[in-house]
Amino acid sequence: MAFQILRRNLFPATKPRPPSVSHFSSSPPSDQTPSQTNPLISDVVSIITNLRSKTRWSYLRSLYPHGFDSNDFSQIALHIKNNPRLALRFFLWTQHKSLCNHNLQSHSTIIHILARGRLRSQAYDLIRTAIRVSESESIGSHESKPLKVFESLVKTYRQCDSAPFVFDLLIKACLESKKIDPAIQIVRMLLSRGISPGLSTCNALIRLLSQRRGAYAGYEIYREIFGLDCEVLEHNVKRVARISPNVETFNALMLGFYRDGLVEKVKEIWDQMADLNCCPNGYSYSILMAAYCEQEKMNEAEEVWEEMRAKGLEPDVVAYNTMIGGFCRVGEIEMAEEFSKEMGLSGIESTDATYEHLITGYCKMGNLDAAMLLYKDMLRKDFRPEGSTMDSLIRGLCDESRVLEAFEVMRGAVVHFGFCPTEKSYEFLIRGLCEEEKLEEALKLQAEMVGKGFKPNSEIYSAFISGYMKQGNKEVAERLRNEMLDTRNGN
Template identity: 55%
Template sequence: MSRWNVLRSLCPNGIDPTQFSQITLQLNNNPHLALRFFNWTQSNSICNHTLSSYSTIIHLFARARLYKHAYRTIRIAVRTSQYDEQHCRFDSPPLNLFHTLVKTYQRCGSSPFVFDLLIKACFESRKLDPSIQIVRMLLSRGISPKVTTLNSLIFRVCKSRGFDAGYAIYREVFQLDEPKSEILKRGSGFKVNPNVHTYNELMLCCYQDALFEKVGEIWNQMVCARNAYSYALMMASLCDEGRVEDAEKLWEEMRNEGIEPDVVSYNTMIGGFCKIGDVGRAEEFYREMTSSGIETTASTYDHLVNGYCNIGDVDSALLVYKDMYRKDLCPGASTLDAMTRLLCDKGRAKEALQLVRKAIGKFGMVPKGNSYEALIKGLCAEGRMEEAFKVQAEMVGKGFQPNSEIYGAFIDGHVREGNEELAGALRKEMLQTQI
């Protein structure tokens, strides 16, 4: 008979949560045995666990750095806490578990990281308000979560409630507006400082919301060493404002600081120069990028193709696009659209159609409505009416309805072929559909 069966025979009616906690505390120096004991009580329904017993084993796991098991048990405890009326003081399950973890913390000789795991569980469950409350209660007790946890909180607040809300949380959790005397009262070493990732998260949120001025404000607030991503975000902000020369100065500063540019940095500068029509300078960055051994991405090629399309250089755009296609890099929908429209504008609609067909076949892309319109107008202009009709049927199948431009292209095409009857019928149809 195994020792587990022996133990079960000694406890025919199971054990209560208090007994479980007492036994677990005796296993503090043998966390793996405690884990097997906990799993045994679960799989055999030996103990009807409460938040208190869950907290004991969670603390033991955290102390032993068995973080995966601690996190999994936290998730279980949060889900089942609604049935533990004795320990449910709050309406929020995570807050109930937090309260119990605090009460049992000293007795179990736990690790502060247990609270980071609880906050992470809140993030995963999309419970933002409880995570904010937990951080505030920890700070009031002189305990700070890890900076990575605080960064995640700031980012989530920014994403769900906007930059201003996220920035307010940033200043609160890092106690930037609190007098130093108040912080010192809680004990030395308590205050956690923001790191480069904190600032990067804030700049990213600003950039995604097109708050370019605020990107610069955060940049100027940085009191730690910047990394390549910091520079990439600031350069991207400047490029989007059309200040590519200022972005290039920042690039030189980055190199002078001994920071090696990464793929994001190169793509940022390539995209910036392409937007202002200086594709030659963008190509210089591209060649430097490849000679440095940095792998190009779909974004690299998207920038270059769109850059050449913007200046009307169809052959160079096509050359870069074909290189992208050979490397199995999927173009963006806007890139495919730009190539399609440029080829059609240059009287190369058949070539544009082949390009679109290959993109659909290889990458499963769905062309934009503008792409279909350009193809139909181009094919009609070249007298390829049957192919134009096939494209129009495909367009309707994708949910795009013909507009007056498309009707006009078909009408003009039929007129050029001398088919006035079909042209007249289309005119009537166009009027009936009120296009």
């Protein structure tokens, strides 16, 4: 339904012209004056435009106590469209005083007038309101609310001599409310007539689609928007691309593939960016370095780092943290420290991620003293480590037979910054306590663990069995072994 209206209202059956955004600029003759219209409309227009703001509204209220219908409002607003702020005040006054039962048509009229006057934020707010209004007008209809608004905006577009970005605002409203399918449909209907939404709007759609439905979904809509797959879309209407992807487009694609673990695709997108002569920015390099770090290809990551510096791009905290994390991952803690020192000398402050990478790296290398120094420094700077970092620290201390110290670290984290111990943290501590034959303390901790909703697993059972065997208490150990087997069998 909306597609036919789009063709009829935006692109009437006249002599064909090349697809262009300029199609939106056509408008009917505007030489009609209020005197040639309904007397009510001409009177209201005269009052609004000629009386002072302090008296016009009360005077209108006295003359028209029952207000106006939505069509009258639209006609009045059109006569004052060259003063969009005044038109908006009239709309808000009728809304606040309940003098007009505004529908999609009247909302569309004022939205177009605001867009025409480049009042973007006000137009956007009313689009969001219009989507809610469409709900009451869509009872029994299977068409989505945003598409009803799109249909109404198309119908009133030419009459209001609006601006093309009004449809970008509608798409933005869809994306912010996570209404992905209507956003895609609107984009496709615009593209089918050779009209591209704004580049930032297209990038926002690609980002959200990649986050919600996976990187390949974002990549597919990217290829569709920029005309990389075919020359002809639905209804055999030729499409001419109006825009080209920019670095933010490629960053959104690379980030989507990186988050999905498809690091090889990150390099493919990087190569496509080069093919289109699009220059990467610092964030682009950070994503590519992160992909190489994920694969533990630190030589390649360093090459990207050097290329970035050679291009005159100064690394930011994201780039430094990426390299620090990569070197910690492969156990090259000295290189990670070098990058950390260089970051400080560059005047870039360490973040919680910097500390977490280094703490995890030192734990991996078995240098728990260095890890603890960093952890204490991290707390002094009021950073809060992630659960995975706490797990690494607790496990490292337990592996070094520093179980009581690990227990104090966990308890201190709970008290000082509300740390919620993970199942792994409990498991490491219980295993360490059992190895030191501190079974009473281990049982208390296991009871606390159950109270937090964690069920004993085979690791916990094995730790207690080993602890009781060390004490020579074979009877309890055998009972626990049987209980573990029953638990595994679901008894």
